[in-house]
Amino acid sequence: MIIYKWCSVARTAVNMGWDIEVSRERLKKEWERLQGAGVTVSKLTREMDLANLSPTEVRTVHGCHLYCHAVNFVDALDDALLSRDNFKRLHRYLHVLRVEQRRIMQSVFDGDKIQVQGPKFHGLLYKPYDDDATLAWRAVLAGIALTLTTQMALAKVFPEYVVLIPSVGIALGDCVVANIGARGERELISVGAAANYAAKILGVKYGLAIDSALWNALEEDRQELFIAKDAVHYIKWSEIGDAEKLLSESGFVWTIEDSVRRMEEVRDGLPLDDISSSEAQVQIDFAALGPKTMKVCEGASLFVDVDGYTNAIDSLLGDEERLCGAVQWLHLFRYEMRHLTTDRSAVPVQHQGDRLQALAHLPSDDDAKARRRAVELCIDYNSSMEDVLNVDYPSLGKLHVAIGASSGKSVAVRSGVRGDLDASCLSKCVSQAEHWQINGAGCEICISTKMFDSLDDEIVRGEFKFDRNRGCFAAKGLTWTRVADLRRAKEYESGKSVGFNTATSGIVFGIKTEADKGTLPLRQTRPWAVDER
Amino acid sequence: MNARNKSPFEYQERGINWCPAQVDRELLRLRSLPYLALERWSITNRQLHVTGTLRHTQQETGRKECLRVRMEYPRDYPWEIPSVFDEDRRFAPSADGHQYPDHKLCLSFPLRFEFPVGSDNLATEVLQSSLVWFDKRCIFERLGVWPGAAEEHGYVRPLKLLLCEEARRSRSLSVSAWCEWVIAELVAPYPDKGCPCLSGRPFAHCHTQLLWLAILYQCSSQAMRDYEHRAALKAA
Numbered sequence: 001m002i003i004y005k006w007c008s009v010a011r012t013a014v015n016m017g018w019d020i021e022v023s024r025e026r027l028k029k030e031w032e033r034l035q036g037a038g039v040t041v042s043k044l045t046r047e048m049d050l051a052n053l054s055p056t057e058v059r060t061v062h063g064c065h066l067y068c069h070a071v072n073f074v075d076a077l078d079d080a081l082l083s084r085d086n087f088k089r090l091h092r093y094l095h096v097l098r099v100e101q102r103r104i105m106q107s108v109f110d111g112d113k114i115q116v117q118g119p120k121f122h123g124l125l126y127k128p129y130d131d132d133a134t135l136a137w138r139a140v141l142a143g144i145a146l147t148l149t150t151q152m153a154l155a156k157v158f159p160e161y162v163v164l165i166p167s168v169g170i171a172l173g174d175c176v177v178a179n180i181g182a183r184g185e186r187e188l189i190s191v192g193a194a195a196n197y198a199a200k201i202l203g204v205k206y207g208l209a210i211d212s213a214l215w216n217a218l219e220e221d222r223q224e225l226f227i228a229k230d231a232v233h234y235i236k237w238s239e240i241g242d243a244e245k246l247l248s249e250s251g252f253v254w255t256i257e258d259s260v261r262r263m264e265e266v267r268d269g270l271p272l273d274d275i276s277s278s279e280a281q282v283q284i285d286f287a288a289l290g291p292k293t294m295k296v297c298e299g300a301s302l303f304v305d306v307d308g309y310t311n312a313i314d315s316l317l318g319d320e321e322r323l324c325g326a327v328q329w330l331h332l333f334r335y336e337m338r339h340l341t342t343d344r345s346a347v348p349v350q351h352q353g354d355r356l357q358a359l360a361h362l363p364s365d366d367d368a369k370a371r372r373r374a375v376e377l378c379i380d381y382n383s384s385m386e387d388v389l390n391v392d393y394p395s396l397g398k399l400h401v402a403i404g405a406s407s408g409k410s411v412a413v414r415s416g417v418r419g420d421l422d423a424s425c426l427s428k429c430v431s432q433a434e435h436w437q438i439n440g441a442g443c444e445i446c447i448s449t450k451m452f453d454s455l456d457d458e459i460v461r462g463e464f465k466f467d468r469n470r471g472c473f474a475a476k477g478l479t480w481t482r483v484a485d486l487r488r489a490k491e492y493e494s495g496k497s498v499g500f501n502t503a504t505s506g507i508v509f510g511i512k513t514e515a516d517k518g519t520l521p522l523r524q525t526r527p528w529a530v531d532e533r
Numbered sequence: 534m535n536a537r538n539k540s541p542f543e544y545q546e547r548g549i550n551w552c553p554a555q556v557d558r559e560l561l562r563l564r565s566l567p568y569l570a571l572e573r574w575s576i577t578n579r580q581l582h583v584t585g586t587l588r589h590t591q592q593e594t595g596r597k598e599c600l601r602v603r604m605e606y607p608r609d610y611p612w613e614i615p616s617v618f619d620e621d622r623r624f625a626p627s628a629d630g631h632q633y634p635d636h637k638l639c640l641s642f643p644l645r646f647e648f649p650v651g652s653d654n655l656a657t658e659v660l661q662s663s664l665v666w667f668d669k670r671c672i673f674e675r676l677g678v679w680p681g682a683a684e685e686h687g688y689v690r691p692l693k694l695l696l697c698e699e700a701r702r703s704r705s706l707s708v709s710a711w712c713e714w715v716i717a718e719l720v721a722p723y724p725d726k727g728c729p730c731l732s733g734r735p736f737a738h739c740h741t742q743l744l745w746l747a748i749l750y751q752c753s754s755q756a757m758r759d760y761e762h763r764a765a766l767k768a769a
Contacts, residue, residue: 019595383594484593485672485680492669492681500568500664501590 017344018380018480023336023388030335031393034328041176041324044126050112050188053179058327060317063126064139064172064214065190065198066111068101068146070164071205073119077428079162086277086296087411090426093161094119095291095415096266097154100259101146102416108254109142114177114188116415116422117352118430120199121146124177124190136172136210136217137250140225140235143168143208144243145254151206153259157267165205171198172214174317176327180334180351191330191353193314201232208235280412281364284347286423289414299361300374300407300451301430302346304337304381306330307442309354312396325395330354332393333385340380344373349412350423355437359410359425371407371454378403378445379460383479386443400442404472406433407451436472446472459486549610551581562657568664572601581606584620587664600667602638604656611655614641614648617663628686630673631666638666642684642691644749689757692750699743705730708740715747718754722747 037056044050044059053059076082082090101121102113111125123146125139150166175192194211201209215223215233225240226233240246244255270291280297289295309330316323337356341348346360360374385401408429414421429448436446447464452473455461460483464473491498549555556576563571563583571585583606588599601620607613619636626632631639640662641647648658672680684691693716700712711729714720728739736744 021595021597387594387596480594481591481596481675484591484596485676487593488668489672489676489678489680495681498665498668499592500668501592 017376018340018383020383020387020481023340023384024392026339027332027336027388027392030332031328034331039324039328039331041320041327044177045129050124050177050179053177053188055179058176058178058324060174060323061124061126061177061190062129062174063111063124063194064135064170065114065175065192065195066105066123066125066139066142066146067169067198067202068121068123068143068150069167069169069202070119070150071167071203072162072165074428074431076162076164077426082161085272086279086294087426088272088275088277088294089161091277091294091411091413091415092267092270092272092275093154093158094413094424094426095270096157096263097150097164098415098422099266099417100149100153100263102420103262104145104149104254104259105142108145108252109138111138111142112188113420114190114195115350115352116424117350117357118424118426118434120202122190122195122199124175132172132217133219136214137219137222138252139170139172139214140208140210140218140222141247141250141252143170143210144235144240145247145252147206147208148243148256149259153256153263156256156260157263167202167204167206168208169198169201170209170214171195171201171211172217173197173211174314176313176317176323178327178330180331187351189351189353191310191313193310195353196310204234206237209233210235279364280361283345283362284359284412286347286349286412286414289412289423290421291415295412296409297359297361297364297412298367298370298407298409299359300371300405301349301410301425301427301433302358302360302374302378302381302403302405303355303433303437304358304378304401304403305355305437306333306385307400307402309396309399312399329389329393329396333389336384336389337381340384341377344377344380346374346377347412349425357425357430359412361410367407368454371451372456374405374407375445375447375451375455375460378405378447379478379480379483382443382445382477383481386477386479387481402437402440402442403445404433404435404437404440405446405451406430406436406448406472436470439470440474441476443477445475445478446470447474448472457483459483459490462486549606551576551579551606556581559656562653563660566657566660569660579608581610587660587667589664589668598667598671602660602663604659604663606656611651611653614643614650615656615659617659624670624674629679630670631679631683632670638663639684640666642695644692644695689750689754692746692753696743696746696750699740699746703730703740703743707731708743712743712747715750718751721751 039056039058041058041060044061076090082093098116098121105111105113105123109125110127111123114122114124125135125142128134147166147168150164155163171194173192173194175190175195177188177190180187180189197211201211210226210233212231215226225236227236247254274292275294276292277294277296280295284295284297313326316326334351338348341358344360345362346358349357349359360370360377363369381401381403390398406429408427410425410427410430412425414423416422432448440446452464463475463478467474560571560574563569568587568589569585570588574581574583583604586599586601588597590597600623603618603620605616607615617638619638622636624630624632626634626636633639640659649655669680685694696712700709708729711720715722722744724737724744726736728734728736730740732739
């Protein structure tokens with residue numbers, strides 16, 4: 001038998017970015033670290049708040065999740081004035097709004113900001129404790145204040161810009177809140193059905209939508225302010241009358257003029273000339289971005305979300321021990337996804353509960369390669385989930401990821417106040433990728449046509465099928481193992497030489513088929529015969 | 534018993550006598566294989582049994598695959614092919630997965646004579662084919678389809694395929710046509726008749742392999758028909 005190095009043949013067209021053993025080893029070490037760190041889960045009580053949450057402390061919170069979204073955000077992206085100078089104006093526009101939304105949430109309503117996810121603001125109200133009726137009404141008032149801030153106050157501060165049309169969704173329920181910020185920074189995530197549902201009922205222009213749980217918690221005369229449609233209750237603005245008066249009657253000091261004044265202060269404190277905006281030539285470091293620094297790049301935005309994790313958390317809310325395990329699993333998932341992202345020279349933008357947003361923009365001089373790399377990253381995510389996390393850490397049963405990716409020009413920013421900045425990517429492709437991820441099933445990768453066109457591997461291309469309803473290319477169950485299996489099957493089918501790599505020595509011995517010689521046109525025989533060339 | 538009194542069909546005497554030196558030589562050969570980790574061996578009833586782990590790494594993903602196998606050398610090795618078994622019963626036996634109910638790997642259709650019978654390398658080739666089988670079986674488990682060409686199940690259908698391949702190899706249109714007639718049972722193969730390649734020579738002296746396969750095919754298909762007929766009568 002002749003043994004020789006096979007590298008030249010066996011490693012052609014092989015993507016070596018993801019390695020199952022590397023993933024396994026990495027996760028094993030992190031799991032051991034997490035076990036040693038001792039994550040604790042406890043209920044949020046009167047003595048605590050979400051201000052100084054350490055990374056090992058997790059709170060279960062009963063409260064109202066509030067999402068405020070700008071429905072016409074795409075118009076703002078398309079606006080000639082806002083897109084001038086690398087979207088400097090758009091960045092300042094959103095930054096001013098974010099600072100004010102955060103202030104209203106924290107100072108006026110004694111709640112907390114969880115995250116800013118691009119055009120969406122996510123807040124949480126949990127005070128007063130054990131009084132759902134007061135909490136629900138407070139959440140409604142906060143929703144009204146946020147709507148009017150976006151609709152009226154912001155328009156007064158920036159009269160020449162496109163007016164953002166707000167939409168607010170509020171849901172009442174339990175969730176898990178953790179701080180995942182590195183280097184002492186604050187970065188909250190929340191996981192729970194209420195948070196998901198509040199984001200789901202967004203979308204109606206100028207609408208303030210609440211879920212049935214919140215509506216039921218309201219006092220009867222306040223319930224009449226809403227009109228029901230498909231288990232969602234929408235506010236009747238005509239019944240509200242003077243919102244400022246309503247707020248002050250309930251004991252909250254907020255006026256539109258007050259918001260205008262504060263936003264003008266923030267606006268004046270951030271002149272356009274002070275904002276530095278440039279094309280990203282090297283990997284974007286989000287830690288270096290801030291209100292005065294932003295980057296623009298051509299790249300692919302990705303969203304990867306664990307399908308079924310929220311349901312798993314909801315079912316475990318009474319069981320602290322198992323909930324602790326579930327939270328540790330989430331940390332493990334986040335750790336792995338983050339590493340996979342950086343391994344491909346992509347940037348993790350933001351963890352949004354059980355979802356990760358990433359940006360693949362390198363190499364900056366080769367857009368097609370960057371798009372290919374983004375697709376490879378999508379396959380990495382799915383491979384780690386299916387072949388490592390589901391196999392080695394099945395404590396929550398088999399979970400799958402839904403992935404959406406789209407490419408285009410993106411703006412990378414961090415807005416908010418010092419110590420509590422939120423990283424965001426602003427782009428049409430971000431909204432598109434998010435839409436595909438939300439509508440995608442578990443184990444599915446959805447990519448844009450442009451990304452599909454840049455693929456050069458026939459096997460990977462063959463796995464994607466165009467979905468006419470969603471307008472994207474979708475692949476189900478695509479992992480590197482599947483790609484390798486399909487490639488190997490193709491080699492066997494064609495009767496070409498196949499290589500085997502032995503685990504210990506790394507020696508690869510070649511195996512050829514009789515079909516190589518062309519002696520058997522019908523079928524290959526003796527596929528184990530050693531190639532003696 | 535005297536060797537002269539033995540039936541000519543008893544071939545035990547042809548097999549290797551597993552003396553210590555012979556065993557050492559064989560084990561040395563197996564230990565040199567990079568894809569096999571030899572674990573233990575034993576001699577039972579003049580048969581050498583070897584247990585080891587086949588392993589290889591998937592090129593693209595770094596996935597390490599291992600399969601513990603037991604190779605049973607037959608008594609008249611190297612004139613008969615050793616059998617390889619899935620020792621840990623990792624895979625469920627199935628026809629589509631090319632594995633017998635006793636967890637023996639289905640490596641090759643015997644009538645193809647693909648293994649170098651009589652050669653010192655017979656065990657090595659069997660293990661190489663086991664490695665290929667293992668690789669294919671892993672792919673089969675994940676994709677649900679056996680990768681590459683696979684022999685048809687049973688005895689008659691592979692023979693039919695062999696007959697067709699032999700006809701194709703002759704590159705003669707008349708031979709190909711004759712083969713189709715044999716399969717359709719329009720003609721029967723006779724050794725003393727003229728060869729279908731129209732060379733004018735007797736069939737037995739011209740395309741001998743083809744004749745032999747045609748006779749085997751005819752006999753086996755007849756036997757199969759009789760068996761099915763009997764089974765139908767029994768069922769009725």
